[in-house]
Amino acid sequence: MSEPISALNHARYDGIAKVRECGLQGMITLRGDLSDKVLAKAVKDATGQKMPGQREALVDGESGVCWMSTDELLVLVPYAEVEAKLAALTNALSGTHALAVNVSDARAVFSISGSNAREVLGKLAPVELSVEAFQPGQIRRSRLAQVAGAFWMDDAETFRVVCFRSAADYVFKLLKAAAQPGSEVGVY
Amino acid sequence: MLILNCPYCGVDAEESELSAGGEAHLKRFGPGSSEDEFHDYLFMRENPKGVHFERWRHSNGCGKWFHAARCTQTLEVFGTYSAQTTEPPKELKDAITAKRPGWTWREYE
Numbered sequence: 299m300s301e302p303i304s305a306l307n308h309a310r311y312d313g314i315a316k317v318r319e320c321g322l323q324g325m326i327t328l329r330g331d332l333s334d335k336v337l338a339k340a341v342k343d344a345t346g347q348k349m350p351g352q353r354e355a356l357v358d359g360e361s362g363v364c365w366m367s368t369d370e371l372l373v374l375v376p377y378a379e380v381e382a383k384l385a386a387l388t389n390a391l392s393g394t395h396a397l398a399v400n401v402s403d404a405r406a407v408f409s410i411s412g413s414n415a416r417e418v419l420g421k422l423a424p425v426e427l428s429v430e431a432f433q434p435g436q437i438r439r440s441r442l443a444q445v446a447g448a449f450w451m452d453d454a455e456t457f458r459v460v461c462f463r464s465a466a467d468y469v470f471k472l473l474k475a476a477a478q479p480g481s482e483v484g485v486y
Numbered sequence: 487m488l489i490l491n492c493p494y495c496g497v498d499a500e501e502s503e504l505s506a507g508g509e510a511h512l513k514r515f516g517p518g519s520s521e522d523e524f525h526d527y528l529f530m531r532e533n534p535k536g537v538h539f540e541r542w543r544h545s546n547g548c549g550k551w552f553h554a555a556r557c558t559q560t561l562e563v564f565g566t567y568s569a570q571t572t573e574p575p576k577e578l579k580d581a582i583t584a585k586r587p588g589w590t591w592r593e594y595e
Contacts, residue, residue: 352496367548368494424500439495440503441546 302377305406305466313477315412319470320458323360323407324380326373326387330396332365340390344373344383355437355450357458364437364450372448372460377402406466408473411456416486419449419457421476428486443472488556493566495548507541510553511573511592535559537582537589539574542566555582 306319326344330337338349341363347356350365357364357374364372375383380402387398410418420427422442432438434451441447445465449457461469488501509531515523532538538558543551553571555564555578564585565578574594582589589595 367550370548424502426498438497439547446546 302403305463306470309470311470311474311477313418313474313479314414314482315410315418315477317418317470317473317477318409318411319466320407320409322377323402323405324375324377324383325400325402325405325460326375326380326384326398327366327401328371328373328387328396328398329369330391330394332369332371334394334396336394337391337396340387341371341373343390344375344387353436353438355435357450357452364448366437366439366448373398404463406461406463406469408459408461408469409452409456410459410473410477413455414477414482415455415457417483418473418476419459420486421483422472423447423449442469445469488561488563490542490552490554490563491566492544492547492550493552493568494550495544497547499544499547503544503546505543505545507543507551510539510541532592534591537564537586537591539591539594541569557586 302322304319304321308321309319311317332349341347341349345361345363347363350356350363353365355364356362360374360376362374366372380400384398384400391398416427423440425438425440426432432451434453437448437450439448442461445461445468447459447461447469449459451457459469489498490504492499512527515527536557536559538556540554540556541551542554551569552566553569554566555574556562557564564582567575567578579594
């Protein structure tokens with residue numbers, strides 16, 4: 299079988315912040331009743347995380363779970379394990395009204411790190427990104443210029459950004475432009 | 487800039503993150519209705535100067551539809567509420583009455 303590669307194959311750019319394409323990330327979209335105990339247990343078995351509350355992102359490295367809407371979760375697992383985890387999820391949810399789909403190859407993931415990471419993202423998304431308003435543990439679905447994107451923080455200076463794979467090149471160019479040397483605004 | 491609070495994900499979403507969905511609380515007249523009813527359902531819309539109820543979708547966000555009550559004259563937003571309802575909640579109607587005494591919108595007041 300041919301070897302899977304991510305949309306931009308670890309493209310990188312260093313400006314006022316470091317922009318990296320993170321490579322392959324296993325992602326499962328899970329829809330269902332988030333108050334369902336069976337669903338909560340299935341998520342815990344797959345990721346080791348509890349059910350996230352509204353706009354919570356419980357992510358540790360390549361594994362985690364993010365709240366996407368009142369009936370949708372984004373389950374993150376290592377790329378190599380995604381088929382096995384999906385099978386386990388589907389099996390655990392067989393008696394429940396829920397749907398789990400592997401969307402790993404439909405997405406691209408970027409990381410933005412450095413003390414100006416908030417600035418870079420703040421130029422592209424209509425989101426309050428001050429330290430008081432946005433912290434690690436939160437996820438925000440929004441737009442990056444003209445395309446949909448979601449992001450959360452791995453630590454105080456690192457964002458992880460998820461977008462559709464078809465828009466990966468556009469998003470990378472956006473992030474490069476927003477991270478140009480000398481383009482600090484100094485609002486955060 | 488219009489900013490609406492999405493009742494599903496709780497964020498204050500800017501207009502560019504939302505899609506407008508037209509007038510709220512339309513009653514559908516489909517097969518079996520008269521031509522006049524169908525005509526009114528398709529074409530006749532409120533166009534108030536003042537209190538208005540609309541549907542919005544948090545399209546660049548959680549993707550959910552919701553309702554918003556706002557003033558077309560001042561762009562003041564009175565509130566947003568769930569789409570799983572056929573009329574504005576009483577608290578919201580009371581809040582609008584406090585700010586715009588005597589308002590009416592279709593059958594609501």
